[in-house]
Amino acid sequence: xxxxxxxxxxxxxxxxxxxxxxxSPEVAMGIGDDCAILRPQADMEWVITTDTQVEDVHxxxxxxxxxxxxxxxxxxxLSDIAAMGAEPFAALAALSLPATTEEAFFERxxxxxxxxxxxxxCPLIGGNLARDPAHLSLTFTLLGRAPRGLSVRxxxxxxxxxxxxxxxLGGSAAGLRTFLxxxxxxxxxxxxxxxxxxxxxxxxxxxxxxxxxxxxxxMIDLSDGLAGDLGHICDESGVGAVLxxxxxxxxxxxxxxxxxLGDEPLTYALYGGEDFELCxxxxxxxxxxxxxEFRQRFGLDLTRVGSISAERGLRIVQVDGxxxxxxxxxxxxxxxxxx
Amino acid sequence: xxxxxxxxxxxxxxxxxxxxxxxSPEVAMGIGDDCAILRPQADMEWVITTDTQVEDVHxxxxxxxxxxxxxxxxxxxLSDIAAMGAEPFAALAALSLPATTEEAFFERxxxxxxxxxxxxxCPLIGGNLARDPAHLSLTFTLLGRAPRGLSVRxxxxxxxxxxxxxxxLGGSAAGLRTFLxxxxxxxxxxxxxxxxxxxxxxxxxxxxxxxxxxxxxxMIDLSDGLAGDLGHICDESGVGAVLxxxxxxxxxxxxxxxxxLGDEPLTYALYGGEDFELCxxxxxxxxxxxxxEFRQRFGLDLTRVGSISAERGLRIVQVDGxxxxxxxxxxxxxxxxxx
Numbered sequence: 001x002x003x004x005x006x007x008x009x010x011x012x013x014x015x016x017x018x019x020x021x022x023x024s025p026e027v028a029m030g031i032g033d034d035c036a037i038l039r040p041q042a043d044m045e046w047v048i049t050t051d052t053q054v055e056d057v058h059x060x061x062x063x064x065x066x067x068x069x070x071x072x073x074x075x076x077x078l079s080d081i082a083a084m085g086a087e088p089f090a091a092l093a094a095l096s097l098p099a100t101t102e103e104a105f106f107e108r109x110x111x112x113x114x115x116x117x118x119x120x121x122c123p124l125i126g127g128n129l130a131r132d133p134a135h136l137s138l139t140f141t142l143l144g145r146a147p148r149g150l151s152v153r154x155x156x157x158x159x160x161x162x163x164x165x166x167x168x169l170g171g172s173a174a175g176l177r178t179f180l181x182x183x184x185x186x187x188x189x190x191x192x193x194x195x196x197x198x199x200x201x202x203x204x205x206x207x208x209x210x211x212x213x214x215x216x217x218x219m220i221d222l223s224d225g226l227a228g229d230l231g232h233i234c235d236e237s238g239v240g241a242v243l244x245x246x247x248x249x250x251x252x253x254x255x256x257x258x259x260x261l262g263d264e265p266l267t268y269a270l271y272g273g274e275d276f277e278l279c280x281x282x283x284x285x286x287x288x289x290x291x292x293e294f295r296q297r298f299g300l301d302l303t304r305v306g307s308i309s310a311e312r313g314l315r316i317v318q319v320d321g322x323x324x325x326x327x328x329x330x331x332x333x334x335x336x337x338x339x
Numbered sequence: 340x341x342x343x344x345x346x347x348x349x350x351x352x353x354x355x356x357x358x359x360x361x362x363s364p365e366v367a368m369g370i371g372d373d374c375a376i377l378r379p380q381a382d383m384e385w386v387i388t389t390d391t392q393v394e395d396v397h398x399x400x401x402x403x404x405x406x407x408x409x410x411x412x413x414x415x416x417l418s419d420i421a422a423m424g425a426e427p428f429a430a431l432a433a434l435s436l437p438a439t440t441e442e443a444f445f446e447r448x449x450x451x452x453x454x455x456x457x458x459x460x461c462p463l464i465g466g467n468l469a470r471d472p473a474h475l476s477l478t479f480t481l482l483g484r485a486p487r488g489l490s491v492r493x494x495x496x497x498x499x500x501x502x503x504x505x506x507x508l509g510g511s512a513a514g515l516r517t518f519l520x521x522x523x524x525x526x527x528x529x530x531x532x533x534x535x536x537x538x539x540x541x542x543x544x545x546x547x548x549x550x551x552x553x554x555x556x557x558m559i560d561l562s563d564g565l566a567g568d569l570g571h572i573c574d575e576s577g578v579g580a581v582l583x584x585x586x587x588x589x590x591x592x593x594x595x596x597x598x599x600l601g602d603e604p605l606t607y608a609l610y611g612g613e614d615f616e617l618c619x620x621x622x623x624x625x626x627x628x629x630x631x632e633f634r635q636r637f638g639l640d641l642t643r644v645g646s647i648s649a650e651r652g653l654r655i656v657q658v659d660g661x662x663x664x665x666x667x668x669x670x671x672x673x674x675x676x677x678x
Binding site: 028029032033034035036037038039040041042044045046047048049050051052054056057058080081083084086092093094096125126127128130131132133134135137139141143144148151153154155220221236 | 367368371372373374375376377378379380381383384385386387388389390391393395396397419420422423425431432433435464465466467469470471472473474476478480482483487490492493494559560575
């Protein structure tokens, strides 16, 4: 059966049943009314974000499982909550789907949303189901909590701060390339890279750990590529940045894919986007002592990749000492397409 | 120029500039970071809702001005905030548009969003811009405030309560019919009816007045048609309802359009949907004394249309005393289409 045959209100009721017994202390009432009702806690501030994933713009149905489509649409929003150093606690899902969507697809798609939500204690508290005759269009709105005044913004970076990133970069862009064309010799890394693209891991716990143990001056998640996202930090902070080319931690397999395609591997980290790792800044010496604990807790590298400069603009230093300017070109949804 | 030529980040910057100096006390930081930051006030609760308008499902571009498209997408969400008796204070806009959208269209569209937002002190504090190759897909998420414990839910209606509606019903459905086909003799009312469909007025102030001056047991906004929405109240409250056919306040011109098309006029109120009037319940005698003040303040009727019954199901009483069961058929976005 397709979801047109099941009907909007039955589908909403299914989601409501899935959420039974899953709640957050701030949520006085979830699904089932015109609005959800929230009760703020004293001494906390809340963060809120919204993001849309459009089929054939952000992903193709042939590339992802239904589970991954749901997961990914939720994950990109969780990553924005993480970027503030906040803890997610509630989600609203505005899902537009063709009426011909198969029930089995819809259920697996919900599994992906709900599994990831459960992992981060972030239940669905509301949403909207609409028919979209053309394609899937998936908008989530997420709420998170942080101690009052402690959300980490983009705007606090100061000249002299170190720039750090979590994990490894470029994997999502390389994974996307393996969907777009057959790449000789990519077999060894293909499934890992595709998973980096298809099922990103929002760095929520990692960001909270960093916020709690170090005085971060700014943070962002890497959705547009390091050059673009660091560019956002610089714009909001009124500073510039220098990256060290040799320091950028590339995901295993990125070099192979880039070389096979005649690309410069660093461009996958700088402009590829959708790695959903963290990029943060802190005063010199702040994060170096945390590297080992970070690796042990999360199984991830924490890598220094450059410094904030008073001089505006983004530059990259090569191993021979030569500097070049980087276009702070972020992924522009109207200029380029993931597909 | 089209918005593809302007680019995502320039468009976001335009929206950010429009919001300069417009803020709500709860908003510590608006557009410009991974999330907006909110600071709850003591003794208040917040309500949150999300709703999507899809081109060619909820509206056609040929029927509405760009201004009305923006207005309408914002209005349907404000109406959900109103349905809780809450006061809106912030909005997030996840807007997906073709890259070929003309700049002039986009600016007038923003005018519609911003004018209505300003009217209700509800600035944009965040959002998302994405490319949708097929059509406009407009998702808003709105936040509202109410005194703690006083949001009006769907679930409190009790047997014996009176059922009341604001304004006049069926106008939006009749307006929609005048777009779909030429209706002889509808000229007199056509522009009013079309405006009811294209530029609905969310009843925010009306709902707050009712919540503050009367003890309401439940409230909902009429987005799916009176039968469907009252059905939601009954489902959540575990009751039934009896409507009085003769009491339903039809919008001027609805009878003319329905008669010309061979329809029963009441069906426009019961199943037409998108009037965005309020439907509320209260103990007998509660609202009658407020009718005159309501009319004077808001220029709108407040009309008693029936009673809540212990017996489940929805019935309608004709002027001759005969009762018939009503299918509580709400507008189902997967079953039927507005277009």
